[in-house]
Amino acid sequence: LYIDGEIAPGATVALDPAQARYLVAVMRRGEGDPVRLFDDRTGEYLARIARADARKGSVVVEQRLAPREDVPDLWLCASPIQRDNFALVAEKACELGVRRFVPVAMRRSVVRKVNPERLQRRMVEAAEQCGRTALPELAETRDLAALLDAWPQGRTLFFADELGGVPAPRAFAAAPGPAALLVGPEGGFDDAEREAIRALPSARPVALGPRILRAETAAIAATALWMATCGD
Numbered sequence: 476l477y478i479d480g481e482i483a484p485g486a487t488v489a490l491d492p493a494q495a496r497y498l499v500a501v502m503r504r505g506e507g508d509p510v511r512l513f514d515d516r517t518g519e520y521l522a523r524i525a526r527a528d529a530r531k532g533s534v535v536v537e538q539r540l541a542p543r544e545d546v547p548d549l550w551l552c553a554s555p556i557q558r559d560n561f562a563l564v565a566e567k568a569c570e571l572g573v574r575r576f577v578p579v580a581m582r583r584s585v586v587r588k589v590n591p592e593r594l595q596r597r598m599v600e601a602a603e604q605c606g607r608t609a610l611p612e613l614a615e616t617r618d619l620a621a622l623l624d625a626w627p628q629g630r631t632l633f634f635a636d637e638l639g640g641v642p643a644p645r646a647f648a649a650a651p652g653p654a655a656l657l658v659g660p661e662g663g664f665d666d667a668e669r670e671a672i673r674a675l676p677s678a679r680p681v682a683l684g685p686r687i688l689r690a691e692t693a694a695i696a697a698t699a700l701w702m703a704t705c706g707d
């Protein structure tokens with residue numbers, strides 16, 4: 476379970492109502508049962524349930540199991556997209572091991588604003604479910620020009636280009652090290668955007684196969700391919 480605050484052995488930690496309900500109703504845990512906690516700062520801990528009912532609970536921390544996890548240095552930069560699909564991308568990015576999730580507004584982005592609380596909640600749930608002990612950093616939304624202007628030296632920008640590029644696994648293997656993926660909105664990049672991205676010295680166009688994928692599929696597939704190629 477994720478605890479929003481620093482954990483230390485010996486401390487009593489209050490659970491939020493959803494966590495208490497999850498432990499009691501879903502996991503069928505009760506007083507004295509072990510539970511794992513992480514705080515996204517100091518690491519993962521073993522704790523025991525002191526009390527829990529369907530509305531509230533507390534645990535006593537016993538020992539630290541592991542320091543905060545060091546996740547691979549991959550950013551996922553993606554245009555916000557419609558319905559629940561952006562939260563789905565945030566969830567999968569967390570499961571797959573992305574270090575930083577960056578919403579990027581583009582010319583054809585239909586959705587220009589994101590709900591950070593909702594994205595954060597989905598990433599916390601994903602981390603709890605998959606056993607990740609360091610949350611992805613959720614960056615503020617910026618537009619594409621601002622992203623490119625402030626691009627850090629030494630980080631390769633692999634942009635998923637529906638018009639074609641180097642097959643993604645080959646492109647990833649050829650440029651190991653700090654990386655970012657960039658995925659366009661439902662309507663794709665426009666020509667001026669594609670040109671601006673290509674002008675960045677560290678940009679590499681990557682192809683994800685012969686078909687036009689939905690934006691959420693492209694983001695998840697590119698992340699999985701990068702992790703499989705460079706994520707050790």
Ligand code: SAM
Nearest residue numbers: 635636637658659662663682683686687688693
């Ligand atoms: N409207 C565009 C078109 O018809 O050409 C398609 C945009 S696609 C739904 C959304 C984004 O997913 C693209 O901007 C790109 O970043 C990524 N994408 C989709 N299919 C891809 C592919 N085969 N290779 C690389 N990127 C792809």
